[in-house]
Amino acid sequence: DRFHIIKNFNDKVVSEIRKDEQRRLAEEGSPEAAKLLKNSRYILMSKRSTLVQKDEDARKDKLVSTAGEIFNTPEIKAHGGNEVWYDELLEENKLFFTIDLVKDLLDQAYNSHDEVEMCVRLEEIIDICKATKNSHFIWFARLLYRHLRGIYTFAKYGISTGKLEGINNKIKTERRKGYEYPDDECFSLRLMELSQKAS
Structure with missing residues (x-):
């Protein structure tokens, strides 16, 4: 599912590479760059x-x-300079530039309505990830390769578990809030009420 592929990419690739680069900069004596x-x-x-x-x-x-x-x-207002900062990060680091490239290709792949086109995009991502020789990118390439057939069928059927994930999160949130519910029946009625509000 798209949600899980993007989540895995963000958590296991983007976050980990950022931490690695931060450690590397600190060890190389660039604390300001690491802090950035x-x-x-x-x-x-x-x-x-x-x-x-x-x-x-x-x-x-x-x-x-x-x-x-x-x-x-205090009240918090939106702060600017995000795009400029992003461009600076891409210019300074080849791995960050590759992250941007893979994100763009993933977006193109999931916006495709043709299985062959989506498969080509995914294989391109796999090749790019392997070419980096970075362990986190290689892990992601293996993940895509293992689930390739299941991923590219999205182009044909367009089925997502997004709504299911949303319902699961709603249930988890309600369960945390609902320590005072007297029994399971009352909890079930509350969930039914929530689902009617959502629809």
């Missing part, structure tokens, strides 16, 4: 269109979070 990478996780994971939107929100002084009186939290 510390808060770059979500920048590296985001699509360029998302970063452009965040910069646009910053120009409009859009609120991200309102001030809270109970916990005395």
